[in-house]
Amino acid sequence: MASPAEQLPPGWVAEWYTELDQTHQRPIFIETASGHRQWESPAQVNPGVPEHAPGGSPPPTHHNPRRRQYAAGQTQAYYGAEGGLAPEMAYPPAGGMQQQPTQGGQLFTPGLVADQQFQAQQGQAPVGQPSYYGQPGEQQPEYINAPGYGQPAQPSYGQAPVDALAGQFGQMGMGQKQFQLYTTNLLTSPPEPRDLYRPPPEIRLPPNSCISPSPHANADPSYQRSTINAIPTTASLLGKAKIPLALIITPYRSLNEGEEPVPLVTDTVIARCRRCRTYINPYVQFIDGGNRWRCCMCNMSNEVPQLFDWDQARNQPGDRWARAELNHSVIEFVAPTEYMVRPPQPAVYVFLIDVSHNAIQSGMVATATRTILENLERIPDEDERTKVAIICYDTSLYFFSLPPGSTDSTMLVVSDIEDVFLPKPTDLLVNLAESRAALESLLGRVSDMFQDNSIVGSAMGPALQAGFKLMAPIGGKIVVLSATLPSLGPGALKNREDPKILGTAKESGLLQAASPFYKTFAIECSRAQVSVDMFLFSAAYQDVASLACLPHYTSGQTYYYPAFNAGRSEDALKFAHEFGEVLAMPIMLEAVMRVRASRGLRMASFHGNFFVRSTDLLAMPAVPQDQSYAIEIQIEETIPTPFVVFQTAVLHTTCYGERRIRVITLALPTTTNLSEVFASADQVAIGTLLANKAVERSLTHKLEDSRDYVFQRLVDILVSYKTSMTSGGAGASAGLAISENLKMLPVLVLGLLKNVGIRQSAQIPPDIRAYSQALLTSLPSQLLIPYIYPTFYSLHNMPPEAGTVGEQGVIMPQALPLTSERMERHGLFLIEDGQTIFLWVGRDAVPQLIMDVFNLPSYEILRGGKTTLPVLDNPFSQRVQAVIQKTRESRRGVYHPHLYIVKDDGEPPLRLWALSALIQDRADVLPSYQQFLSSLKDKVNGIGGGY
Template sequence: MASPSEQLPDGWEAQWDPTHQRPLFIETATGHTQWEPPTGPAGMMSQPAMESPPPGAGPAHHTKRRQYASGQTQAYYGSTEEPSMLQPMSQPPPQAGMEPQLFTPGLAASNQQFATQQQGQAPSQYYDQNPASYAQPDPNALANQFGQMGLGGQKPFSLQTANLLTSPPDPRDLSLPPPEIRLPPNATVTPSQFANADSSYQRSTVNAFPNTSSLLSKSKLPLALIITPYRTVSENEPPVPLVTDTVIARCRRCRTYINPFVQFIEGGNRWRCCMCNLSNEVPQMFDWDQARNQPGDRWSRPELSHGVVEYVAPTEYMVRPPQPAVYVFLIDVSHSAIQSGMVATATRTILENLDRIPDEDDRTKVAIICFDVSLYFFSLSPGETDPTMLVVSDVDDVFLPKPNDLLLNLAEARAGGGLESLLTRINDMFKDNSIIGSALGPALQAGFKLMVPIGGKMIALSSSLPSLGVGALKNREDPKILGTTKESGLLQAASPFYKTFAIECSRAQVSVDMFLFSTAYQDVASLSCLPHYTSGQTYYYPAFNAARAEDALKFAHEFGEVMAMPIMLEAIMRVRASRGLRMSSFHGNFFVRSTDLLAMPTVATNQGYAIEIQIEETLTSPFVVLQTAILHTTCYGERRIRVVTSAYPVTSNLSEVFASADQVGLAVLLANKAVERSLSHKLEDARDAVSNKLVEILQTYKGSMTAAGAGASAQLAIGENLKMLPVLVLGLLKNVGIRQSAQIPPDIRAYSQALLTSLPAQLLIPYIYPSFYSLHNMPPEAGTVGAEGVIMPPPLPLTSERLERHGLFLIEDGQTIFLWVGRDAVPQLVMDVFNLPSYEVLRGGKTTLPLLENSFNQRINAIVQKTREMRRGAYYPHLYVVKEDGEPPLRLWALSALVQDRADVLPSYQQFISTLKEKVNGNGGY
């Protein structure tokens, strides 16, 4: 065989690239490099020259359009040849670490960067119908290229089947990434591993979309998008790229934002929308570097290489100038609130966190309104240091006693010391208050009147059932109806005020967070309506008593985190999808303003949303794209758009749909749908709907994916990627939110339902399938600091079979931590952990672990601390010590987290699986 150089045109030479283990072709005159052998005259594929702007010219003078050679644009998305319909493409896909087929001088740096990022990516393996608009690489050129590298063709997609009867749940499976999204080759314009949004921002219940609604219906798998658009970013994670030049390219027809899945055509002058295929002009300034005032590198723009990106929005995206962040605190000062220590803890926490409230531009405004059966306003004029208290006792006709000086500029109020003075005095002002009663509704109205011109966040702290004025509620807790068909009525709002007022708040860009502290019934179901429709959050502290340090610490931590949270104001969210897909129903804390526009007065970090998708017409493209866009104002007064884009291959193969199903996404959706059904129907209906959906999925899998077909089978088959779905469903059925029981107080159940519909997947999964660790015999590295922080012990299946009488175990669900101590625990273990001489003197209950001078204690403290910090969100779980022979209620509560055990009328995992098998085989029922 002739050497590569002997086959080259004049002016070219070949060198072996040891880094990528393949030939590199170099044009000797220009230094231009490429991976493919040149097939024409020297220089034919070099980048066209660009005119530099005249000295001093600004962006406004940049009128010269950057022209890209056809070969250069095609290098990123292939040629225009299309494989025959439904046939596997003849050429193999690009492999991990592979640069584009063509290098040009202007692209070398960005290409090298993308190639480095892509190390470790698996090849695409989905082949499906391709419309004429979808461009593919030249088969012959790629065949030659891969022939030199010794790469064969692609392997067919394989579906691995597991038998649930012989494959017990392995909690480690829940930490695995979702099934790989295997897009067709060259689906993106840049070979970036970040082109698809990370699953922590956006994930689908299936990672290969059925091409028809009938195929989706046949699979019985629900199709939905699970979104957490604003999740916190840890120090070791890359931040969301920010586009600051206000150049925003959007499709003229469907308004999709330009993203890694579009195509550039006509020499790079136009781009084809990946949603509707419309050809759009590339904005004039898209290829201009405004910071350096010179032509820029298109391929280095974040929106072409990242699935999650944020834009600084130009003025046309503003209905009004960006408003300042506003925080209005409504503090219950009735007798119960004072006696529990809530008021003292709340005012001290506000005082300690004033520096953490976002206020970089000194525009943030705050107000404090106290209430019992009257309303108490505090006025602070500029320059004053002593606030004036104004009392409004007419709660039937709420008015603001002083239009100005009630909403304080945070920086100015702190400069004079007036705000700090007020916060230190509020508890003393009301310390002898003997008034019992709550005018929460009128207090909310007063806060709304203060905020309505601007919008912002209202944080209400309430210690008792609202008893007078608008929104007054009655105690409707009735033990006789718990566990009956009437129980779902207790989970619905008792007064229409809370929904209608919430919608008013939404229109005025006001969100409400509720902090609830009552020792008695408080009607969490009604009060949580306010956060639900205004994109806020509910926090609940039953039987709060600040005299217990643990109670005060938990509330102070969570309240402080809420205040410090960077909030997104005046937000609207819309999800766009490829032609043939439609968003059909929405779950989460927001108000649906129109058919698909979600209104969010503020977007709190780490809130999750679930959006169901319908397939309205046959999908003919090889992949579909879904894009979530949230237009908002930062708390620093900047209008921005966060865009989250995901692409998924389309398939006509049922086995590929099953193989791509995401068990975590499915569990999140089922939790949201179960709560919705329990409110619209009955709790029993919600449980039945979840169970029946699981049976349908198993029946379809058995009938279509196994040899048993419709006949009886000795096994219960499911895909390896769905092995944990049954135990997640069992955990959901046993969750306090929908569990069958006559012992669950309505407030506890309603709060659990609020969590089930607002937690992101990272928090929701442990909430329905807790983590369980053995501590007394954990590996020596557990509890020590590794490369990624504290090393956690290996998780155990949630069954009491793993409990040992001499052992120490930790069970946690993100909201509560249980430290289970076996009755035969040796004195040395009790001494090392609790600093007590023996098990007998150890007391169970809410506690704080001592920090002792021994490694075992320090490792356990590190694990508890890591448990509190490892998940996103404001929550600070209580720690309970549970003795094996301790108080029965506490023991039962801890054991209820072991969802694979039988409990009361609820089946064990083995019983559940056996019942599923009978149901799937068509005999037996629930």
């Protein structure tokens, strides 16, 4: 006899669930093509098999030959003790299953409750079926599938079930709770700094979206966030909102104290969609009795891997619902051999140290070698495979042979820089553990070797080629320390700094690479899995714009220490701290990143430090922690589903020699409602994207075009909001309306327009501007936002608890709006942007305050400039120190900001630098926040004018 499914008309599906103890056989439902489920008895669906009466003998078992039979210990994962489908399957508790009886003798099935809700809306009260839904606002069981949703995209199903679903969600009220749109008038609502540090708008997924109750089932915004948390279903709706759609991704962010590490799946059982290659995640659906899963991206039905429900560590049946990939949005898999082109590479570090006259005299060489020596223990080397080489250079190249097991080293000089060769095939790139003694001895002597060096040239290009030849067969990281403009051989540069073109249309030319060597060499490095970090120290012009190309295309980072002088303890401390953190940082090696999205969405453009190898594959030879990327997204076709999923996968080798895949999954609801698009917009993510776009435009166009572009994007959003969301519509209005969740966007844009990276000025050296642009395109949002909207505290009158330790660590004062109106002539204020800390001292500060903080008798004796505060034994000093320390520690990344004392009547350049951080004030040709809003209002009302 044909099976019930074969007897049904085309487009009908019969779902079967078979008892694992082989005592019952019960069909659960028949689902029609329209999504309606019918309950049938076993006799109806399987003629010839009698109903199992209480006390009678069980029917014979009949198994679908294609169904995998689970081991006895796994039965409770899908069934209750009485033969029904257990409620735990509908809503598995975090941490595993607990056996419970079915309620009222009824079987619970995916889709049943959804049907009951649908019937209730239609006035059909289902009889005798218990509801799984609680009161409004309670946590809902998220496994229950909505009727008709997520059918495979096959011809026999058509589009009707999915289209019907959208309507059903609307009728049933089963969609996400409505975003509440609150309008604010920017002209009467001053910026509130705390708004920038609140979580982004809540992600309100419809019920049934997620199979896990875990609070970690959706990506934390510090890993991945979207500019919009309710995705428009059509490109036209997105275009109407004028809000850019993009992801901000920091896949390898550092962990602060107390944060949970990313869960690691070690059994190499990796379930991926056969069609779109999406990794299994909390937003898939299990079907066919748990034997198959339906992809949340493309609806493809996939087999669950045989070992998915097996605990390999204990060699016994496992709890599926406890698997990390079904409960966490950010996970790592240990990759099996099919994910490897070659065995995992070891970590390799090649240090290129400039030993020219300037580098020696500034103390850079001594500080760098001492820092490497002090941090040898921290360089990742758990498996003792890490390799290290040191090459020094001025107008020649100096290689060092480091025999294993010896304390001696031999210096080999190569003067031919036009055709670089390695002077020795072995002992130049050595195992860190085996050659540790020789390495320590060498690092202690390098500075003395070159202490009388009077050579001023720099053959950085040839040194890069030599380092590349040394490590190209393996890959790894080249760390360049340079205090001089490269002047010889390939990559030689000339001083092109011209004060006459600063502030003109030609200035953007100074922000582009002067030589094609650096981009060409960077792409060659990327192919060989070599990344480059640049540490730059010159007091004169160094062409940061050209040199930053190397980190930009190889996923490295640029660090800049203008006018470095190790004789100032603050300079030495800052560099040693940051360089030491870079050396100790765990890095992802030979990485590639790809972002996948639900059907209808396409990754359109990419911003950040990497090389785009194919249309959507990003090559990252060595990914540092806390580096951020922005990816713009296009809506290519109407999205029919109630939510969409974005998944970032980074295939990489850890610096401990293990091939892994980090997967970050973000699910967002869809909407056809323009007000929900506005209410769900994330101003921090939008600001991060605009920073990347602004820098990109300044390089392809002019700096003025970059500023105009950012300003116009803000105007477009405000115009769209006004015409669509306010009663004023298209006419002129007295206010300047925006949604409450976007009210800090204008001041973020103003901060970006005033940032050194794109600010209108004829006084900014091109090296400073180029370095700022490197930061704008690589900092994660947590560091970028203070960089464009600094933090401002009043310390002299902070609350008594500020600066003391509370439950969450040091209690910070309340941040103030960035305007000098908040300054007092007798006060002490702190201004910081993540890169620099200013301590502003009012001219009328009382002697006791000066004594308590600086250990000086009066304001007149106090000197401004770069400093380190004395450690004093009084409560106020300790609280100020605690606030400064917390400020430094709370930012992700390796940066250790300098502290400057700024006197109210002190040196004008330092005062102006500090005051430029108060972006709500007028400065030079740049408007105040009120003037900026006024020009925005004129533009929105069609009067014209720019900012």
